[in-house]
Amino acid sequence: SQFASRYQTEVLIVGAGFAGIYLLHKLRGSGFQCLVLEATDSLGGTWNCNRYPGSRVDTNVPLYQLSIPEVWATWTWTERFPDRDELSRYFEHVDSVLNVKKDVLFNSKVVSAQYLVDASMWTVRISDGTSFTSRFLLLATGFASKPYIPEWAASDTFRGTTCHSACWPSSGVDLVGKRVAVIGTGATGVQMAQEISRQASHLYVFQRTPNLCLPMRQRKLDYAEQDAARADLPRLFKHRLTTTAGYADEPAKRSIFSDSPEERTAFFERLWDEGGFKFWTANYQDVLLDEEANRMAYDFWAGQTRARVADAQKRDMLAPVDPPHGWGCRRPCLESDYYEQLSKPHVSVIDVSRAPIVALTEDGLRTSDGAVYEVDVVGLATGFDALTGSMLDMGLASTSGAPLAEKWSNGVASYLGAALAGYPNLFYVFAAHGPTASNGPSCIELQSDWIVHVMVKMRRDGIESLEPTVEAERDWTSLLHSVYQASLVSNTRSWYDGSNVPTKRMEPLIFFGGFPLYRELCYNALDENFKGFNIRYRHDKQEG
Numbered sequence: 001s002q003f004a005s006r007y008q009t010e011v012l013i014v015g016a017g018f019a020g021i022y023l024l025h026k027l028r029g030s031g032f033q034c035l036v037l038e039a040t041d042s043l044g045g046t047w048n049c050n051r052y053p054g055s056r057v058d059t060n061v062p063l064y065q066l067s068i069p070e071v072w073a074t075w076t077w078t079e080r081f082p083d084r085d086e087l088s089r090y091f092e093h094v095d096s097v098l099n100v101k102k103d104v105l106f107n108s109k110v111v112s113a114q115y116l117v118d119a120s121m122w123t124v125r126i127s128d129g130t131s132f133t134s135r136f137l138l139l140a141t142g143f144a145s146k147p148y149i150p151e152w153a154a155s156d157t158f159r160g161t162t163c164h165s166a167c168w169p170s171s172g173v174d175l176v177g178k179r180v181a182v183i184g185t186g187a188t189g190v191q192m193a194q195e196i197s198r199q200a201s202h203l204y205v206f207q208r209t210p211n212l213c214l215p216m217r218q219r220k221l222d223y224a225e226q227d228a229a230r231a232d233l234p235r236l237f238k239h240r241l242t243t244t245a246g247y248a249d250e251p252a253k254r255s256i257f258s259d260s261p262e263e264r265t266a267f268f269e270r271l272w273d274e275g276g277f278k279f280w281t282a283n284y285q286d287v288l289l290d291e292e293a294n295r296m297a298y299d300f301w302a303g304q305t306r307a308r309v310a311d312a313q314k315r316d317m318l319a320p321v322d323p324p325h326g327w328g329c330r331r332p333c334l335e336s337d338y339y340e341q342l343s344k345p346h347v348s349v350i351d352v353s354r355a356p357i358v359a360l361t362e363d364g365l366r367t368s369d370g371a372v373y374e375v376d377v378v379g380l381a382t383g384f385d386a387l388t389g390s391m392l393d394m395g396l397a398s399t400s401g402a403p404l405a406e407k408w409s410n411g412v413a414s415y416l417g418a419a420l421a422g423y424p425n426l427f428y429v430f431a432a433h434g435p436t437a438s439n440g441p442s443c444i445e446l447q448s449d450w451i452v453h454v455m456v457k458m459r460r461d462g463i464e465s466l467e468p469t470v471e472a473e474r475d476w477t478s479l480l481h482s483v484y485q486a487s488l489v490s491n492t493r494s495w496y497d498g499s500n501v502p503t504k505r506m507e508p509l510i511f512f513g514g515f516p517l518y519r520e521l522c523y524n525a526l527d528e529n530f531k532g533f534n535i536r537y538r539h540d541k542q543e544g
């Protein structure tokens with residue numbers, strides 16, 4: 001409204017999860033004045049929103065956390081794979097150490113943002129009408145913050161409770177003794193089903209594609225163990241940025257075919273026993289490049305998994321003899337006793353690959369073959385409009401006023417998965433076109449450190465604004481596409497390519513060239529006086 005107050009700051013950061021907090025901390029350290037706008041009422045981003053039963057990170061600590069010394073030196077984890085509540089406490093700890101909240105405006109969802117060239121300012125509005133101006137706009141909105149809800153689920157005739165995983169009420173949903181449906185078996189659906197099976201009188205798991213889950217091997221961590229390892233953390237945090245995807249491991253530097261069958265089995269077993277993502281991140285180098293190598297990894301996975309499901313019908317649904325898609329070409333997830341829980345008689349696994357769910361009725365769900373499932377609660381673990389959804393959902397407009405959706409109508413374009421032609425002084429992390437299929441905190445720090453370097457150099461060189469050229473975007477986008485095509489990942493449909501949302505264009509949305517190449521390209525652009533960017537110097541502006 002015309003009465004709304006206006007605030008001015010040097011940098012506006014959107015989102016107060018790992019990315020927003022890290023950017024705030026680094027920019028404060030470099031003398032920038034920042035304000036963070038956060039749509040919800042708490043810190044933590046994805047860990048604030050994802051309150052569904054069983055919500056837990058599946059990258060282990062100490063790998064999964066911020067590298068900020070004041071924070072890790074004073075924090076102790078209780079489990080190797082912390083749950084959502086522990087991660088929430090971690091964010092409170094981050095705040096107590098860094099005093100984050102004093103620079104965060106909560107309940108402030110951005111609804112419009114445009115760069116005004118004449119004023120060299122971003123003008124940003126939030127849902128209550130308040131306007132802000134800033135020199136820089138940094139998006140730290142996460143890759144999975146806009147839920148995807150199938151059309152049929154929007155019906156309001158259902159008499160029971162229906163919730164998407166990312167909108168689960170903080171007061172919880174009473175599931176004890178209830179008939180519950182979980183829709184989807186991505187990382188979220190697996191965690192939900194594993195947990196809800198312990199409470200529900202009957203659980204129906206609606207599976208379209210089986211998840212090729214890996215054993216988590218959860219364990220408790222104690223203070224003494226972590227304290228002893230603390231001195232090594234700076235090395236670990238540095239190391240994770242040099243690996244392909246920000247984990248501690250790299251694929252083994254040998255071909256699967258150079259080992260004998262016995263050696264291969266021994267190697268697979270070792271990775272399997274270590275648990276977590278090892279079987280994915282530390283496997284033979286050709287598993288994601290060569291179909292035969294990939295099949296060997298799948299066969300080992302299926303052998304281990306099928307042995308855990310006694311019921312023949314469920315066994316073929318959960319871990320089929322033939323792979324539903326390339327092994328590791330979708331992000332696997334971690335489980336503790338998913339297969340044992342789903343084997344129980346009060347759990348039904350419904351294959352909806354051929355007969356999809358078509359309606360949410362008064363009493364439950366109906367599939368296209370006419371079958372009806374009466375339930376009290378429907379948990380939607382149907383995923384997200386990932387990577388692009390949150391960027392498109394905040395009213396971003398180019399300097400000429402065109403919405404971002406227009407720019408991307410023939411395909412997503414970006415420069416380095418961090419900047420956009422038509423959007424001067426805007427940078428973003430951990431979303432479209434970034435090396436986002438990776439350990440979140442690692443990717444966020446890699447990209448944010450570069451952005452901070454860019455902003456410091458701009459200040460030093462008297463640069464008013466930077467905006468990528470259309471040619472630089474074209475080159476980056478075509479490199480991203482060709483790297484993607486070289487991987488077996490390109491043969492598999494998932495949120496990596498937008499195909500999980502029916503209305504979305506199918507195209508590679510992630511840079512699969514690995515952190516080292518990504519870093520090299522980013523720092524080359526920086527070192528070569530902002531190669532790929534149009535530069536507007538402050539004196540240009542003064543001279544008109």
Ligand code: NA7
Pocket residue numbers: 144150165183184185186187188189206207208209331352356357381382383384495500
């Ligand atoms: P995902 O990985 O996108 O999983 C969504 C799941 O929901 C997936 O199994 C889908 O089946 C399924 N789905 C989607 N729509 C339907 C309908 N209409 N009917 C039945 N099943 C459906 O999202 P998550 O939340 O699990 O995980 C997202 C990321 O967050 C994860 O990778 C981690 O990084 C954290 P499909 O497989 O497409 O056949």
